[in-house]
Amino acid sequence: MISRKYSLTKVISVLLLLSFLIVFVVISAVFYLDKSSMLETVSHAQIRSHSYELQKEFEDYINLPIMANSAIANAVDQHDEADIPAKDISHVLGHVMNEIYKNEPDLKNVQYGSIFNKFAGIDHDPRFSDREFLTVSNDETNNILTSFETLSEKSKVTMTLPNYNMKERPWFKDVYETKKASWSPVFMDLDKFKQLGVAYNSPAFNKKGMFIGVISSELYLPDLNKKLINLKPYKESALIITDDKNRIFASSNPELTKIQGSDTSYLLPMEKAPENIRIIADKLSVVDPSHVIRVNVDGAEFYASKFPVSDTDNKMKMQVMIIVPVQTVLSTIQQHNIILIISLLLLFTVTLFFMRKILSLLTSPLQRMVSRMKEFERDDWDESPKAWYFREIDELENGFRELALKLKGTLKNLHEKIEIDPVTGLHTQSGLVKNEKLYQNRNVMVLIHLSNTKSIINTLGEDYADEMLCKLVSKFREKAPSDTLIARLKQDQLLVVFPGRYSPDAVKKCSDIILALLSSDKAEDNDQDHPFYGVAGMVIEDITHENAETLMKNAWIALNAIDSKSRGGVSLYSEEMRQKEYRNIRIYDHLRNAIVNGELYLVLQPIVEKQKGIICNTGECLLRWRNDELGQVSPADFIPVAEESGLIISLGEWVIEEACRELSALIKRGGPKDFTLHVNVSPLQLISKGFAFHLLDHIAQNGLHASNICIEITEGVMVNDIDRVITVLNYLRRHGVSVSLDDFGTGFSGLSYLHTLPFDSIKIDAAFFKNGIDEKNTPLISAMIALGKGYNVSLIAEGIESEDIYETLNSMGCTAYQGYYFARPDVFSSWYCDGNTFHLNSTSHP
Known part of the structure; x- marks a missing residue:
């Protein structure tokens, strides 16, 4: 590889010039674009932004008694x-x-x-x-x-x-x-x-x-009225909160909150409010929540919006109205635009004026430092080739390298006192917290989860995984600042602490380093030589002796908030993530009794084969949960909680029992006797003791044949005992149960496990054509269809929501489909069956 050196002075000069040109174009656009349309859009955005802030403030306010009662109840208990x-x-x-x-x-x-x-x-x-x-x-x-x-x-x-x-x-x-x-x-x-x-x-x-x-x-309520006065986004605006009976619960206008002697509720009904308030309220009642409207009342124009608020238990439901004179908003935006334009012009004028002086102050000390570093005794040091780099910074790095080699012997004894990982030579968690560098002017901590570590170990061996991990660490040291701290907390977790203090806006530099480490799909990173991918959780807060372990927990919360199947995602910790963890705890508390309380139910979504028109004999059963307190809970929320807590085993058993019962009832009322029902099975459930016997036993108890059931598995099964997984799948297939590979192509080992696992069909994940089919994803989809034909198995496309996608996949050779375009999931009893035939709804498409 040919290395290229660039002058730091020239590069920065070019970047500053480009920045000036970009700012010039933006300023020109502000002056010459349609000002009226732009101001209207910005005004709506400002109102919605204030609405979100008000919603959070009010919900925090009404949740205070709930949290206080909870604290007292815990003590009484x-x-x-x-x-x-x-x-x-x-x-x-x-x-x-x-x-x-x-x-x-x-x-x-x-x-x-x-x-x-x-x-x-x-x-x-x-x-x-x-x-x-x-x-x-x-x-x-x-x-x-x-x-x-x-x-x-x-x-x-x-x-x-x-x-x-x-x-x-x-x-x-x-x-x-x-x-x-x-x-x-x-x-x-x-x-x-x-x-x-x-x-x-x-x-x-x-x-x-x-x-x-x-x-x-x-x-x-007087306290809430005062809070609303302080929260008004503009002096001339009005905030009004109404209850579920359309009475004014609180307001920034004192005239609307006077105690009503004639009303036992003490609150002013909206129909008795001033005329301008009633008119605006009537207009808002026919639009969607959070939608911003423009209302003319007796020649005066107002922006208005409403949004719902409730407590965490969903027992108090309110509506918040925000009313702002149009002229007030537009005047504020115009003033801000003028200030912004003037500030930008001034900033870049000053920047260009002092550019040469600043660059001189930047490069001269670096060059002097380099000359001093060259006085140190040199030693051998393997250096990986770089595609390009700055000449001055490269010389500085070489100087530090030479200094580190000279001090190697002195630091060796100190290093041996720190706990290290035997494979990588990195700190362990215990060793890291004892390192005083951790607490020296640092505020960015990143927890990295190498998602496919167990899969690599299962398929390629632990020695290979260790070797690749060392390469990964070596590559990261090349990309990261020289004083970055790295620790190995678990087999598949690394903790990174960057040097220096970063503002929330500047932390993107750290994120880019992590993304470059974990992603292999960037053209400039063509020297990627490790097989790992993963996700990361980041925390921005000054690190001290007292809060180090707390920040590690917060990084774990941020990490847990990102999809484990993602590649290279970096999630920044926020208090909302902690609240989500609290919600997961509430979900777990209710989910434990969901089966006993009869809150779970199954729905059926047909799988349509193109040659059978509106008649089909295959479908997938999906789990749904409705709780009195939590409402309708998405499977995306409660399934991960069930898997993490182990409840997925009992839930999975209930799903199998209920699916067999529902399918038996569907066949008895006229459905096809050879109807195949797809049932999702989690990796933990698949290797649980007695899974296969439980499934076959309930198939027989409900008068079904083993061929009536197809279990759907994902590549997550590769993480567990792969030998046991293969044994169970082969046993079930010998008895007639079929196996389908779900979410095919979305994971690292999508191709690698095809030769390992026994299966009868492949389901192409909807993510491949969520945004349509074009020249970018057509080759990949065609390859998967050809792969299915090569293995002589059925190929099912999931998430079909439009005729265009259906027709395109049909022309490419796909033979089975599932999605809203054909039918939405519904309870088993809603599907019409007669004469050994299952019919789609009359509104469905062939």
């Missing part, structure tokens, strides 16, 4: 007794209010009422955000509701309320009767401030699972 001592309850409430949610002034009250008519509550004093007062009703107060000036029962009594019957209060009564959490209607507080509020009420259980009381946390 630690007690065995039903009548928890009053001091313990007061301590728990104080801990939640003053410790856990100390910095959440919006949480105004937490309270607990026991089934023994004892009460304890802590309130924020509306006059002083940093003061709380205690209210109790127990034996010591002779069961009189008593409020104290502070959190001590020895402080001054500020209010007493005899004959307070807690069990008649709505917040206690509803939960006491149903044992389920709920939001109370809007109420007026009993204290002297008489503020409107809303409370989230949930049942409390002790350690024995006994219902012992009700927990309630309150929010005051």
Whole structure:
């Protein structure tokens, strides 16, 4: 390979000139394009952007009581007794209010009422955000509701309320009767401030699972009104929140939130709102959520949008309206454009003016450093050829290399004290955290998962995998900055910590290095000499002794958020990812009882053969789940949770049992006796003990033949015990069960396992023609069709959603299809069968 050296000064000069030309073109476009259309588009985008921010703020606000109740419930759950001592309850409430949610002034009250008519509550004093007062009703107060000036029962009594019957209060009564959490209607507080509020009420259980009381946390609506005033995107804009009965729950306009004496809800109905608000609300009621409209009211024009908001339990459902005068938005955008144009022109004028001076300051120290480095004693150093590089930087790198060789002997003893991986010589996790360099001005940590490591080991051997891993590490050291830290945490995981501190905008440099390492489809990377691909999770935060392990966990969360089949993806950690992990925990909690609660069901999607028209005898059964709290949960959300937790085994068994039962019923009501039902089987389920016997037993119990069932597997089976997988598949095929390779062509070993696994059909993944069929993917699809014919197996194209794709695949020789173009999945009982025939819906296409 011929190496080329370029002058850093010339390269930077050319890049700056190109940048100036690009900016000039952009500025010209701003002045000469259709300003009206552009401003309208930008205005809509700004309104939608503010809508997303408002949605998050409000949902965070209404989720406060839910989280507070959860914290109190967890503490109560630690007690065995039903009548928890009053001091313990007061301590728990104080801990939640003053410790856990100390910095959440919006949480105004937490309270607990026991089934023994004892009460304890802590309130924020509306006059002083940093003061709380205690209210109790127990034996010591002779069961009189008593409020104290502070959190001590020895402080001054500020209010007493005899004959307070807690069990008649709505917040206690509803939960006491149903044992389920709920939001109370809007109420007026009993204290002297008489503020409107809303409370989230949930049942409390002790350690024995006994219902012992009700927990309630309150929010005051005046606080929400103030929050909306502060959140207004523009001074002239208005924010309005309405409830499910179209009443104004909160608003940035004080006139809309006055307490309504004639309405028991205390809220202003929308039909009584000012005329301009009603007109805009009526216009928004007929458009999709988050859609921005332009409304003219008596000559005044407004942008308006609405969007739904709800709590995490989906029990409080609201609508948020945002109304902004059109002229306000357009004026702001125009001002920003002028400032932007002036700033860009000024920036590039100054940049070009000082370019020569800056380049001189950059290159001169480098050259001086290089000359000093050359004074060190040289030693042999294998150097991989490079396609191109900067002359000055290359000389600097050589100087550091020579210095490192000279200091090799001195550093050897220190290196031996650090824990290292025996295969690669990298740090282990334990060794890395002991290295002080980790905590020296670094804020970018990347966890890399080499997704196909186990597949390489299973097919090519562990020695080969180790050798390739060492090559991978060597290549990475060439691409990464010289002070980058690398550790091997697990067999298939590497941890990389880059030197220096990066801003979120500048971190792309690190991502590009990782992508170059993990991707092999770039033309400039034609010296790729390792077989690994994978994904990475990245965290940007200053690394300290105290948070290093936490950042590793956050990197794992970011890594877990990316598709394991992706090649070269880099996912940046965000708090939303942690929330997704929390959601996965909720999914797991509900999924454990989904079978017992009857929440799972199967749907059938036909597989159509072109020569059979609208009649078919093959289909795939798909698993669906609907939960009362979570709603309709996508398989893409709950299947990974089931696989990771091991629930996939019991779910898979239920799917097999239910699929056999549904297919038997379909045949009995007139379906084809030779109908073949495709059933998806996870890699863990396939190698689980007794899988084959369980499948064949339920086929027989339902009066089916083994040929009625086809199991679909993915290349994920290669990760596990491949010998056991092949044994199970051969056993099933000998008994008549067929095997289909699902998602064919999307994984690394798509071709390598064809000669290893026994199979009867191949399903081409929809990803290959999701965006249509053109000259780029036609050769690949043709090759897969030819491959299927070469193996003399059926070839099924998944995800067919248009006639064009169907006709093109048909002309290429594909013979079987599945997708919305023919039929959408539906419950088994909805499909019409008679006379040993399965019919597609009358609206389907042949």
